[in-house]
Amino acid sequence: MRWTLKPKPNPDTVKSLADSLQIDVPIASLLVQRGIENFEEAKSFFRPSLNHLHDPYLMKDMDKAVVRIQQAIANSENILVYGDYDVDGTTSVALMSSYLKTKTPLVATYIPDRYEEGYGVSYQGIDFAEDNDFSLIIALDCGVKAVDKVAYAKQKNIDFIICDHHRPGAVIPNAVAVLDPKQADCNYPYKELCGCGVGFKLIQALAEKDGQTINDLLPYLDLVATAIGADIVPITGENRVLAYHGLKVVNQKSRAGFRAIINQLKKDTLTITDVVFTIAPRINAAGRMKHGQYAVDLLTEIDFDTAVTYAEEIEAFNADRRETDKTITVEALAQIIENKEEQRLTSVVYQEDWHKGVIGIVASRLIETYYRPTLVFTKSGDKLAASARSVSGFDVYNALEACSEHIEQFGGHMYAAGLTLKEENYEAFKQAFEDEVSKTIDKNLLTPEIKIDTTLELSAIDDKFWRIIKQFAPFGPGNMTPIFMTEDLKDTGYGKCVGEDDKHIRCTVTQSGREKFVCIGFNLGNKLNLIKDKKRFKAVYSVDENHWQGNVSLQLKLRDLKE
CATH class of the missing domain: 2.40.50.460 (OB fold (Dihydrolipoamide Acetyltransferase, E2P))
Known part of the structure; x- marks a missing residue:
């Protein structure tokens, strides 16, 4: 290690803060390191207020999204709420669908199958919408790169509203509205929302039009806090406010699905760490081992006894997931040793029968042994699919971008990404990725800090x-x-x-x-x-x-x- x-913060600033808050210097020093330098900033930090949330209409296209949803409700259109199969996606779908159902009964949910459809918006999902007479799809935690899919939907007279937080590509989909604070021309003051956070801003904007206040939306914040924790976004600014109040809602156990999971854990008060390491893996296990819709059903269920049944099913998926990732990790480590790759600067491993649902976890496990950027591949249809994980300080997304000539498609963040490629390109990609990382990584980053x-x-x-x-x-x-x-x-x-x-x-x-x-x-x-x-x-x-x-x-x- x-x-x-x-670096030590400015001693005068620390002393001034310690005096004004009447706290010891070590505590004041910690606060200044976090950018808190005066009484007012400290008050906002220690007492995060819902009044500090930004106006949702500051987000680009928010007005367009609200008008289109209001139109759909007024005209009795069928609305399909579509989201990714991970925690951020399933909590987003639970949040949006349950809110919209307070306005119209004509709402259904769709989570793509991890194995048949893969990540993000799928042609299959759009065909489902057409076959079932949906004229509006609200996509959450995905869609900002779905240029071709949105165009395909348009041909079928299906409109899209996209709520995403991933980095956009060079071209933005031609949707009715694209809500993503990471768009270059979006002036929203806080850029680090998760997908569920962007979805929450949309329901906040809708609620405002209906004369509701933020207090009317409190019951949804348990979902937002769970997504913030699970998606490992910064817990600063607006995310801190949402997570702080959302955790209170989690611990009130008012949502039947959360109460059913928490009852299994035999724990009274959950912290964000508990949410990340106990609730999130269970919600994730549904999409990994079976189907993400199980998680949405659990999170939207009102009857507690039914929620308990769902939670037991999901607990069984989670037990399977643990067993599977343990087995694959052992096989992946053996492969690195067998191929004499211990001294490389990257870990890239592949076996065609590895379970696609756990390769991201396996990548994280490998980093515990070989601390370096890591990709774990498996067969997915006629392609290879991989999950990428990085080490602190190294942007794996940029490294993949540099190897894009070998890749079919990819997306993600600085520390976690997913990609697909043709099997015949695997060896060339593996070498290109090793070369790119060797060229760009600061060697100090290969020792855990x-x-x-x-x-x-x-x-x-x-x-x-x-x-x-x-x-x-x-x-x-x-x-x-x-x-x-x-x-x-x-x-x-x-x-x-x-x-x-x-x-x-x-x-x-x-x-x-x-x-x-x-x-x-x-x-x-x-x-x-x-x-x-x-x-x-x-x-x-x-x-x-x-x-x-x-x-x-x-x-x-x-x-x-x-x-």
Whole structure:
């Protein structure tokens, strides 16, 4: 691990903020690092207000989208709500369809089949719309590159409204409205919304026309918060407001589908991390293993007993998913060793029978062993399909763009993308991708980095410190959990390895003989020798709560140790 200490913020700004908020300097320093420099900014950060949401009509084409939907409702047209099969897509479809059903019964949902149709808007979906007399399709979390598909729909007198957040291509589809803040000529002030966030702005605009307020839309924010967490968009600005209030709605368990999942988890209050690692994988498992419509059915179900049945089905899909990704990861790692590719700067692996639904997860798993840009391919019809994942700081989307002569189609973000290519182009692409990454990547990025917010004395950590740190949540990109570094630590003599195969480390540390903190270090079992015999060491960690037999105490969650 590379330890990188973030630059110290301006000490005068830190002191001024500490004085105005009456907080300790380490906390003020953390806030200034996050761009919070005065009382008003701190107030907005700690008390995210729905009043801080931007006017939805600032988004390009919003007025056109609203007029077309109002027209469809007035003329009793059939509306098809279409979305991708992942968490962002299925939550978007649940949000839009359930809102529109409060205005008209003539609403249906469509999630493309991951295997038969692939990502995004499909010709099959448009044919379905024509066969069933839909004259308006609202596409969510996809569509900004669907130029040919939108033209095909137009020939059939089917209009499109696109709500997307992916990077647009050179040509924008000829839809009635394209809502995507990443369009170059869109002046919307916040560019980092997820697909469900863009969908929420559309229902916010529709609600305004009907004289509704933001408070009338609160019940939908649990879906938006889940999409924000799962899609790993920055939890800054408008996303922070939506995630903060959405988490409250999640924890009220008013949506039958969420209550059914949360009841399985036996957990009272969920954080955004819980949403990302427990709710999101279950919703995703439907589209990965069976069909994304199962997730939409769960998220829109009103009857709790029916929702419980759906949640049990989805839990079974998730168990299958876990087993499948574990097996494929083992096979992929074996392939890298067999082909003597451990020293390459990329991992590109392919096996025709790998399950398409889990190749993205497998790519992430491979990065845990070989920390480098990674693609996992499988056969999909007569093409090969891949999921790409990147390492922190490297734009895999740009790297794919540079190899586009070998690719049929691709799309995605800086850190995650999907693509298809012809089988005969696989080897040429694999070499081109390796060459492009070798040429453009800073070699330091191939060592995992821990970004440390600040150094800290253990004596600074007390209940007040923790109370304020907790209010920094929800955490995520742009506002990560604060990471501290403390030197001159010593184990009190009871440090040991714990867990299966002694993978983890547990110890009690002191810095000056006074304060003592219990520490848990996941996957750090191999570093036990660094702390044995009361050797001095330094640690990087976050502060956490330990709940045990009804008692709550502060503990340090170790990220890494060094002599």
